[in-house]
Amino acid sequence: xxxxxxxxxxxxxxxxxxxxxxxxxxxxxxxxALGLVGPNGAxxxxxxxxxxxxxxxxxxxxxxDGRDITRLGAAARADRGIARSxxxxxxxxxxxxxxxxxxGASFAGQRxxxxxxxxxxxxxxxxxxxxxxxxxxxNTPSGSLRLLDRKRLEVARALATxxxxxxxxxxxxxxxxxxxxxxxxxxxSLRDDGVAVVWIEHVLHALLDVVDRLxxxxxxxxxxxxxxxxxxxxxxxxxxxxxSTVDAVTDPAPDPATTPPGETA
Amino acid sequence: MSGPxxxxxxxPPATPPTAPTVTRGGRxxxxxxxxxxxxVVLLAAVVPYAVTLGALSSLVMLFALxxxxxxxxxxxxxxxxxxxxxxxxVGVGGYALIQLADAVGAPPWAAVLAAGLVGAAxxxxxxxxxxxxxxxxxxxxxxxxxxxxxxxxxxIDGLGGGTxxxxxxxxxxxxxxxxxxxxxxxxxxxxxxxxxxxxxxxSRVGLGLTAIRDDRVAAxxxxxxVDRGRxxxxxxxxxxxxxxxxxxxxxxxxxxxxxxxxxxxxxxMIFIVVVGGxxxxxxxxxxxVLYWVLQQALAPLGTWYLVVLGAVAVAVVLLAPRGLWGLxxxxxxxFPTTHHVRPLAASATVAPRTGR
Numbered sequence: 001x002x003x004x005x006x007x008x009x010x011x012x013x014x015x016x017x018x019x020x021x022x023x024x025x026x027x028x029x030x031x032x033a034l035g036l037v038g039p040n041g042a043x044x045x046x047x048x049x050x051x052x053x054x055x056x057x058x059x060x061x062x063x064x065d066g067r068d069i070t071r072l073g074a075a076a077r078a079d080r081g082i083a084r085s086x087x088x089x090x091x092x093x094x095x096x097x098x099x100x101x102x103x104g105a106s107f108a109g110q111r112x113x114x115x116x117x118x119x120x121x122x123x124x125x126x127x128x129x130x131x132x133x134x135x136x137x138x139n140t141p142s143g144s145l146r147l148l149d150r151k152r153l154e155v156a157r158a159l160a161t162x163x164x165x166x167x168x169x170x171x172x173x174x175x176x177x178x179x180x181x182x183x184x185x186x187x188x189s190l191r192d193d194g195v196a197v198v199w200i201e202h203v204l205h206a207l208l209d210v211v212d213r214l215x216x217x218x219x220x221x222x223x224x225x226x227x228x229x230x231x232x233x234x235x236x237x238x239x240x241x242x243x244s245t246v247d248a249v250t251d252p253a254p255d256p257a258t259t260p261p262g263e264t265a
Numbered sequence: 266m267s268g269p270x271x272x273x274x275x276x277p278p279a280t281p282p283t284a285p286t287v288t289r290g291g292r293x294x295x296x297x298x299x300x301x302x303x304x305v306v307l308l309a310a311v312v313p314y315a316v317t318l319g320a321l322s323s324l325v326m327l328f329a330l331x332x333x334x335x336x337x338x339x340x341x342x343x344x345x346x347x348x349x350x351x352x353x354x355v356g357v358g359g360y361a362l363i364q365l366a367d368a369v370g371a372p373p374w375a376a377v378l379a380a381g382l383v384g385a386a387x388x389x390x391x392x393x394x395x396x397x398x399x400x401x402x403x404x405x406x407x408x409x410x411x412x413x414x415x416x417x418x419x420x421i422d423g424l425g426g427g428t429x430x431x432x433x434x435x436x437x438x439x440x441x442x443x444x445x446x447x448x449x450x451x452x453x454x455x456x457x458x459x460x461x462x463x464x465x466x467x468s469r470v471g472l473g474l475t476a477i478r479d480d481r482v483a484a485x486x487x488x489x490x491v492d493r494g495r496x497x498x499x500x501x502x503x504x505x506x507x508x509x510x511x512x513x514x515x516x517x518x519x520x521x522x523x524x525x526x527x528x529x530x531x532x533x534m535i536f537i538v539v540v541g542g543x544x545x546x547x548x549x550x551x552x553x554v555l556y557w558v559l560q561q562a563l564a565p566l567g568t569w570y571l572v573v574l575g576a577v578a579v580a581v582v583l584l585a586p587r588g589l590w591g592l593x594x595x596x597x598x599x600f601p602t603t604h605h606v607r608p609l610a611a612s613a614t615v616a617p618r619t620g621r
Contacts, residue, residue: 052486053485053486054485054486073485074482074485074486075485075486075488075489075490078485078486078487078488083486083487084486086483090480090483091480092475092479092480092483092484093479093480094478094479094544095472095476095479096604098285098604098606099472099603099604100476102472102604103472103473103476103484103489104488106472107469107488107489107490108487108488109488120284121469122284123283123284123285126283126284126285126606138285138606139605139606157483157487158486158487161487161488
């Protein structure tokens with residue numbers, strides 16, 4: 001299986017009596033988008049932490065591009081092309097929006113000098129702001145941003161590292177009907193450009209619009225993974241969702257997220 | 266160029282994104298910089314001929330305070346490490362200076378610089394110890410380390426035990442010549458430390474350090490080597506404290522363990538940084554000048570001096586939480602570290618890092 005970019009095998013993690021990951025295994029191919037769903041507390045964010053390197057798994061391995069990165073820290077993984085957005089935004093409050101993004105552009109990958117000299121960090125940062133529509137607030141201190149802009153900044157910062165694998169943690173929650181299609185288009189264009197994406201999202205119709213595969217976690221275990229529409233219809237998934245969310249999905253109202261890319265919102 | 270193209274030839278050459286126009290600082294910074302240059306020139310060329318030797322010695326203390334404030338700010342304001350034990354390195358610097366100048370026979374200027382290096386050399390292994398502690402435990406831990414340094418110093422033969430050491434390298438040197446030398450050397454050192462700190466914080470490394478201060482986890486996720494960055498700050502900040510300690514010993518011609526390892530040095534650093542404005546280059550300079558002026562003006566009042574100092578600190582923290590410089594920051598930056606971008610025409614598409 002040399003064509004999988006990310007291979008997670010048998011990952012386990014517990015906090016005292018609480019199991020947040022139990023024998024979790026999955027793969028993501030280059031340029032593939034994997035959706036991650038599950039009820040609150042299912043261990044979705046923990047899984048991203050383990051892949052991103054901000055938490056160590058108790059057991060199991062994480063392999064990126066055939067290389068075992070289980071023991072690497074977050075910075076070394078960022079260097080190898082893994083980027084991460086946080087569900088609860090973590091801006092560098094003392095820096096402007098541009099400088100926040102410049103951190104991503106200046107550090108990850110630069111040590112290996114594969115992306116050219118650090119001189120183009122500025123260009124890379126600016127580009128990330130353009131793609132996420134944040135150029136207007138480039139000089140704003142990030143500590144004074146609205147919540148939605150903070151979430152957008154999370155994505156911009158991650159993009160500025162020019163990742164090969166992008167881990168997104170609930171970037172669509174709270175977006176308006178106008179903004180949602182923009183996010184969907186952004187993620188889709190990233191994937192089409194060859195970036196692998198793992199996306200945790202409660203806004204299911206946005207997720208289903210982009211992802212190639214879907215994985216459902218419950219109580220730290222993978223209860224279903226595969227074709228997105230099969231997964232959301234599987235009895236196990238319906239059971240953990242107690243029907244409510246599934247109703248919304250199986251009976252989709254005409255929603256703006258399905259607007260084809262390229263059309264103006 | 267063994268770049269991405271070699272690995273993924275199918276990737277079309279993405280239009281290189283255009284860099285935005287970035288300005289750092291404006292006319293205010295040039296004016297302010299010019300004013301500071303003028304002050305330095307006055308301090309170097311006019312003041313020594315206009316004031317008494319006693320005043321010159323007390324200005325040396327001001328320069329040492331600026332170095333202490335600047336380097337403690339590096340730790341707390343940029344590294345997020347609130348150390349209450351930097352007197353450890355003030356002491357190491359003081360003792361190292363006297364040993365290097367008297368026992369080794371190094372010229373005083375070289376002994377001061379070498380004392381800074383000794384501070385760095387001791388800070389590096391110490392960092393592995395204190396970095397195991399976080400937050401309040403780090404603060405207390407550093408204080409404990411400083412006490413250990415003091416006690417160990419007193420136990421080492423040849424370091425004078427509880428009475429300390431006096432500097433004899435200047436024996437036979439004319440007093441005027443000695444005070445003038447120490448004054449100019451201290452001035453040069455202060456300028457070098459402030460400029461060095463500024464250039465560090467303006468650089469890519471400084472950007473990473475600020476990111477670490479604001480959010481360590483997010484910084485690591487963006488590729489900033491957090492442990493290495495913090496260690497760099499701790500070692501550099503401790504070397505600065507050692508330089509200041511060496512200057513103080515050079516100026517006062519001796520050390521005693523009780524005074525050179527006194528926690529009051531760190532209390533002064535905290536006052537200087539918090540009152541001046543934490544996380545700015547300018548703040549510690551403002552704070553050091555205020556601290557020094559209060560010290561000079563209130564010295565005859567005895568204990569009341571400490572009461573006034575405390576009242577000033579409380580008032581500033583309540584009325585200007587970002588310090589005195591915080592009142593001006595935003596409008597003025599004498600040492601501009603921020604980036605101001607000017608928008609430009611929209612550019613190319615996403616350029617993913619394929620084929621790494």
